[in-house]
Amino acid sequence: MSVRDTQHPIACSACNLRQLCMPAELDNEQMALVDHLVQGKRRVARGQSLFHSGMPFEALFAIRTGAFKTCMRSAQGHEQVFGFQIAGDLLGLDGFVSGQYCSDAIALEDAQVCVMPVQQLQDLSEQIPALARHLQRIMSAEIVQERSLLLLLGGMRAEERLAAFLLHLTERMAVRGFSSQELVLCMSRQDIGSCLGLQLETVSRAFGKLVDQGLIAVDKRHVRICNAVALKAKAQLA
Amino acid sequence: MSVRDTQHPIACSACNLRQLCMPAELDNEQMALVDHLVQGKRRVARGQSLFHSGMPFEALFAIRTGAFKTCMRSAQGHEQVFGFQIAGDLLGLDGFVSGQYCSDAIALEDAQVCVMPVQQLQDLSEQIPALARHLQRIMSAEIVQERSLLLLLGGMRAEERLAAFLLHLTERMAVRGFSSQELVLCMSRQDIGSCLGLQLETVSRAFGKLVDQGLIAVDKRHVRICNAVALKAKAQLA
DNA sequence: CGAAGGCTTGAGGCTATTCAACCAGCGTGG
DNA sequence: CCACGCTGGTTGAATAGCCTCAAGCCTTCG
Numbered sequence: 001m002s003v004r005d006t007q008h009p010i011a012c013s014a015c016n017l018r019q020l021c022m023p024a025e026l027d028n029e030q031m032a033l034v035d036h037l038v039q040g041k042r043r044v045a046r047g048q049s050l051f052h053s054g055m056p057f058e059a060l061f062a063i064r065t066g067a068f069k070t071c072m073r074s075a076q077g078h079e080q081v082f083g084f085q086i087a088g089d090l091l092g093l094d095g096f097v098s099g100q101y102c103s104d105a106i107a108l109e110d111a112q113v114c115v116m117p118v119q120q121l122q123d124l125s126e127q128i129p130a131l132a133r134h135l136q137r138i139m140s141a142e143i144v145q146e147r148s149l150l151l152l153l154g155g156m157r158a159e160e161r162l163a164a165f166l167l168h169l170t171e172r173m174a175v176r177g178f179s180s181q182e183l184v185l186c187m188s189r190q191d192i193g194s195c196l197g198l199q200l201e202t203v204s205r206a207f208g209k210l211v212d213q214g215l216i217a218v219d220k221r222h223v224r225i226c227n228a229v230a231l232k233a234k235a236q237l238a
Numbered sequence: 239m240s241v242r243d244t245q246h247p248i249a250c251s252a253c254n255l256r257q258l259c260m261p262a263e264l265d266n267e268q269m270a271l272v273d274h275l276v277q278g279k280r281r282v283a284r285g286q287s288l289f290h291s292g293m294p295f296e297a298l299f300a301i302r303t304g305a306f307k308t309c310m311r312s313a314q315g316h317e318q319v320f321g322f323q324i325a326g327d328l329l330g331l332d333g334f335v336s337g338q339y340c341s342d343a344i345a346l347e348d349a350q351v352c353v354m355p356v357q358q359l360q361d362l363s364e365q366i367p368a369l370a371r372h373l374q375r376i377m378s379a380e381i382v383q384e385r386s387l388l389l390l391l392g393g394m395r396a397e398e399r400l401a402a403f404l405l406h407l408t409e410r411m412a413v414r415g416f417s418s419q420e421l422v423l424c425m426s427r428q429d430i431g432s433c434l435g436l437q438l439e440t441v442s443r444a445f446g447k448l449v450d451q452g453l454i455a456v457d458k459r460h461v462r463i464c465n466a467v468a469l470k471a472k473a474q475l476a
Numbered sequence: 477c478g479a480a481g482g483c484t485t486g487a488g489g490c491t492a493t494t495c496a497a498c499c500a501g502c503g504t505g506g
Numbered sequence: 507c508c509a510c511g512c513t514g515g516t517t518g519a520a521t522a523g524c525c526t527c528a529a530g531c532c533t534t535c536g
Contacts, residue, residue: 076393093381141335143331143384144332157523188483204484220482437492438514439492442515458514
């Protein structure tokens with residue numbers, strides 16, 4: 001399963017991802033409090049789940065390294081992927097409703113996450129309004145993010161969906177300092193398909209089409225954006 | 239447009255919808271504070287918007303009467319409906335991210351909403367932790383709700399989508415004390431289609447199929463559930 | 477080396493879309 | 507009053523897009 005390790009207690013105050021999971025406007029005193037919020041780290045091996053639907057909601061997780069998919073499996077065995085999370089993203093926000101996680105979080109590559117127990121989070125939120133507001137913003141962002149997926153599933157064709165997907169991913173990588181031209185996908189065609197409401201074969205064909213049109217170059221899971229303008233036009237966002 | 243009216247200042251403490259938009263565990267003192275949170279009401283005529291994408295995020299709204307759809311219009315003119323809100327539901331949760339609403343809220347019938355200014359909401363949340371937690375739960379619920387829509391769009395056929403949609407709606411009406419057999423739709427076939435990722439013709443045909451199978455009876459916008467078990471089976475939730 | 481997983485490609489079928497005609501109800505104006 | 511247009515809904519026929527099934531390739535790993 002997974003192993004707790006506290007041997008590398010990198011404090012939030014010293015973390016380069018702080019700007020993503022923590023509010024910006026903290027003074028030193030508050031920062032010191034926040035440093036105690038993270039109760040250690042947890043490693044999750046590729047393919048393992050960080051949590052799954054129905055487990056008691058005990059903590060929120062911030063991704064330090066690696067990547068996850070959040071998904072649900074229906075009674076019929078159909079797996080629906082809701083999204084992909086990378087370093088700096090928060091996992092477990094769906095647990096507040098019922099006190100149980102409502103989805104599965106599965107590591108797409110070996111990962112390390114910061115564990116933030118809910119109780120501490122609640123207590124600290126009461127002391128630091130900025131933290132409470134930040135959580136609010138993050139959850140609101142999650143809502144907006146999922147709506148953009150709904151927009152995609154509701155009104156786009158396969159090629160357009162894939163184009164939008166790739167652009168969305170590069171945007172997020174760019175925020176984290178990566179190239180906005182190059183992209184290494186950490187998920188399978190099947191996962192992409194599930195997220196976009198397509199079969200893996202259709203995803204494969206859509207990749208082919210985009211390559212044929214000269215918009216991207218693909219080598220296995222390595223993707224290069226050749227014509228960002230045309231790609232955006234295709235994704236109907238340009 | 240819309241008219242503010244304060245002539246009927248029904249306090250939250252006296253409102254029969256309180257259990258839906260407010261936390262349960264409030265003492266009298268806290269209840270008195272909450273009563274001041276609602277800065278009057280606003281009427282919205284059928285077809286008019288309560289807010290639309292891009293407007294500054296100044297308040298959250300609780301629906302007292304009437305119904306809304308939340309939607310977005312893409313550059314290409316495609317309208318995507320994200321969901322339908324009825325009495326007791328909160329509107330505007332997507333505004334926390336950027337300080338602007340990210341969607342449109344359009345009244346499907348003449349409606350009345352309680353206006354809760356963000357600033358007061360934030361201040362009060364700091365004084366009443368239960369209120370902050372309640373907001374958290376509501377937002378978390380919104381995330382979960384949208385995921386169920388993603389599940390629907392990702393893996394169901396037209397008939398199944400409609401079945402799930404009808405069941406979801408009756409469930410929510412049942413919570414509010416209405417019959418779980420009878421349903422009056424406040425939205426058009428087009429709106430339903432947009433929400434379910436279908437064309438209005440397809441929705442119409444799906445209605446027809448469900449009627450043929452004896453699962454429901456339809457008279458215009460009046461729907462009666464004849465065979466709830468079979469309907470649930472079709473929606474893959476039973 | 478063989479087996480398995482991930483990906484691509486092809487052929488055929490099916491679902492939902494598109495385009496179109498048509499009907500019912502409703503409000504307007506002659 | 508009826509004719510009229512308009513909106514919302516139903517129905518039909520043809521088409522397009524995606525899914526399904528199937529085969530085959532490449533890489534990885536035991």
